[in-house]
Amino acid sequence: MNWLLDIIESSIGKKLLMALTGLGFCVFLFGHLAGNLTIYGGKDAFNSYAEHLHSLGPILTVAEIGLLIFAMVHILSGIFLFWGNLKARPQRYVMKKSAGGRTIGSRTMPYTGFLVLLFVIFHLMNFHFVDKTNTTIFQIVQNAFSDPIYVGIYIAAMLVVGIHVSHGFWSAFQTLGANHPKYMPLIKGLSICFSLIVGMGFGFLPIYFLFML
């Protein structure tokens, strides 16, 4: 297994871990959003979606453990990469300008990543680790989003997630070696679309609860 450790320890290896787990989260976001859209079907549709999800039982537990492992790998390799990059330039430039390569997403990756982590903890405390006896998930969500402060936090967090994904999505393909003039424009386009879908798709839900229900 030495060869595997050597790969993971290398800079490219850590980036591969980052890319694979990141793409995993993109798939998760897609599924999560698709599920949440049942909210527009009304109270019963959303509650029955949640019920169906929980009736999966052990499969759901395995998926949750998988997500937790993915999160640990993504966070740890991210910290190692960030730390290595800080060390790689001990003396900063007096004046440094972008030559046009960087984007808001690429510039802020470590920071948006950290904010997303804080948000995920907050989000799980709101909706996952709560007492669900004598209530439904719809009620819990409706209750949370009757508070404008919560709505504000959630919308801000979705903006941050969108920015993070706008760089992360295409970047993962580049790291996995999938960059060709034939299809890279498509991947970059998808990256922007996906970040908009995630940002607006999730971000509009709290507004819907606050004003429409």
Next chain:
Amino acid sequence: MTRSNGKKNINLTLKVWRQVGSDVKGRLETYQANNISTDMSFLEMLDVVNEELIINHRDPIAFDHDCREGICGMCGAVVNGRAHGPEKGTTLCQLHMRHFSDRDTVIIEPWRSRAFKIIKDLVVDRSALDAIIQAGGYISVSAGGTPDANVIPVPQEAAEKAMDAAACIGCGACIAACPNASAMLFVGAKVSHLALLPQGAPEAARRVLKMVQKMDDCGFGNCTNERECEAVCPKEISITNIARLNREYIKAGFL
């Protein structure tokens, strides 16, 4: 495009990084560059400043240079926050003073990376790049008599891509411009120009693993796909070469 508005001569204020040696603290010092012809290259402008410094018995600004025609890879400095200055696809020696305006302030700093120690002023030790190439080792070629032309078939497209990668002059601008001081574009170019050709194929896996390991050992940072490297590269080498490096590394590591 020129910024000097047809003026033949301009006056500049330079803020140049001066550092006596690698273990000494450096700082920006201010100089006046007066009556600079807009037809001069950036290095010729520094020559003029240095001549005045020498006449006044002061230490001239140390900077690397050799061919002064943009092909050797010796020159390079970060000018006003950009590696090799504001023009695209240009080395510092090919940057002309017509791209500056009269009374501009120009900040000149050396490449900054843990792997590049400052030797003096703007001169940095780039031997880490040589060490990476050396770690790549040899390639297998039959060393008999002169072979007939086209004995080894190489598709035209592959030959072109290999030449694009081989255009790398090893100046180090990619590392200087990278927010993470990563050498992935350099290593990507060096791995690519061989990986695309049948020559050296037997050593392909060993080569990429060794070069990446050397790159990490030298203290370069990790690529986060910021694309600053390809934007400043004087040979405009694309980050598709970094993707190819990643592919070669995955192939060598897992297959």
